[in-house]
Amino acid sequence: MRLLRFIGFTLLEYLRSGRVAIEIIAVLVTYAIFLRRPMDAEYFFSVTGVFTPVLTLYTMASLIGLGDRPQGYLLLARGLGRAAYLLGLFAAACTIVAGSYGLLCLIVAALNRPFDLDLAGWVLGTMPLLLNIGLLAALMLMLSPLVLPTNWRLFVLGLIALAFSSNFIGGTVLEALPETVRALLRALQALLGGPLVPAFYGFQLAVTRDYSTPTAIANLLAQASLLVSLLGLAVYAFSRRDLIFSTQ
């Protein structure tokens, strides 16, 4: 109950701060530039699959900024626990991004509906897309100064860079490396890239809405599991650390 109240408190502050204007403008601009042409569902979800993560970056950063202020001490000195504080910020960000996506969908439905998209298709495409919003928001939250100290943030970012390294370490560069290093690098890439698979496959699933194989359902579960894991790690780290809010 306190978590819900805190989400309401945060959303109200966000609305009154005027920051939400950015989301509204982003929705209108995205519609005007990308979604006014005749389109099918695949195109619609390709656009929204990129739009929502980009919007999540902005919104989550704004919410982290709101949470990382000395005003937070006053809330945490009361019955609101650290976990509720962190989850409240996360949920508020997800609500805003999901609301913006909803607004965009309403505009599209009213003005330029994809010819092959019905309500069921929209739900099937939206599920992995919303889970991806949650995943990115949770990752940002975990990597924020609010949750992890600098050295740990750098460590996690290093792991993520390693996971993506197959995109920029390959071909002749890879061949030039000693065999053991290559083997180690491949192992690390496979190991660290694993958690990224549900996010990427989730994007693909939103675009194709192909639930004909069990893999699709498994991927939704994997996305949800990864989301819970990231949030769990963030809450754990936040509960263990000294709480020193930014005074900037």
Add this chain to the structure above:
Amino acid sequence: MAVTDVIEIDELYKAYGELPVLQGLNLRVAAGEVFGLLGPNGSGKSTLIHLMLGFLRPNRGRVRLFGDSNLERARPRIGYIPERQRYHTRYTAREYLRFLGAFSGLRGAELHERVERELATVGLHEAADRSLGTFSKGMLQRLGVAQALLADPDLLLIDEPTSGLDPAGQREVIELLAAVRDRGHTVFLCTHYLQEVELLCDRVGVLAGGKIVIEATVADLRNVAGSVRIRVDRLSPEVRRRLELLAVAVSSEPQGVRINPNSAALQAAVLRTLLDAEVSILALEPLESPLEQLYRQAVYGAQRPQPEASPAPTRRPAHPDGWPVPLQSPSAPPPPPRRPGEGDTLLNELLGRSGDEDASGARQEVD
């Protein structure tokens, strides 16, 4: 009946990285007591409050509130008043208090009744529907008092309540805290305004070098000032001669007597002499606040003979001549020059002192 300690802190150590802030701090605050913690900026006062609230974790040592070292459990019984301007300013006062009350677990009619009661207590009823962004600093701090009182806490933790306020704002907040004090809460007040402690607290401690180096009761400090001036109607040469024969510490002028250094016995002897001579006594004015002397002694080292320090009980009796016994003298730099500044006139006025004296008129904020 045994006194219950609401705050129990034992051998508390806290460092930020390599920078030690608290180094073996011990403290006890009894139920119903108003304890003032003095210390220079950066001495660790706010760190100590944040440790008590569980925002920070000690490197070593123990903090117990209400006999429980699980600070999460103690939190519903705590009211916290942060430094000024630490409020979400996009709400009206009433909205904000309703949210904060809800976070404290208040609901429905009880929440409504408490919010209205505390708005009235701090005199913000008229401004309750104004945005906090339009509030003055003094109003914001009064709001801070209101939010702390909402859940009717047993312990109030107050961090620099008048810091940065103008004299009118200081007056408002001090008067408000004086009224709150009468409700019987246990209060832990951090400040660097000496006279705030004199006005509000039962007991005072000075934090320096990461420890509480001196504790004293404010009543003890009020007993005998280190030096005083007694203002009188008129002194005849004969009376002046008799006074100056009492001790070299006594000097006189046609309309006053100074005793420096002062002691209870000498002050009594001078007053007796004046009364015997039927001289009208107009005022007895401390020339230097005993608390200020205590503070200087604690932070910058002893400036008058001290009794030998002994290892660290957390409560110590005052010295027989009214001077508190130091727990431990920190190594410290020499005192900086004293500066005139804001707030002294008001605080002296509240203390009932004239502001025209050299020492008593000087600013008693310590930086």
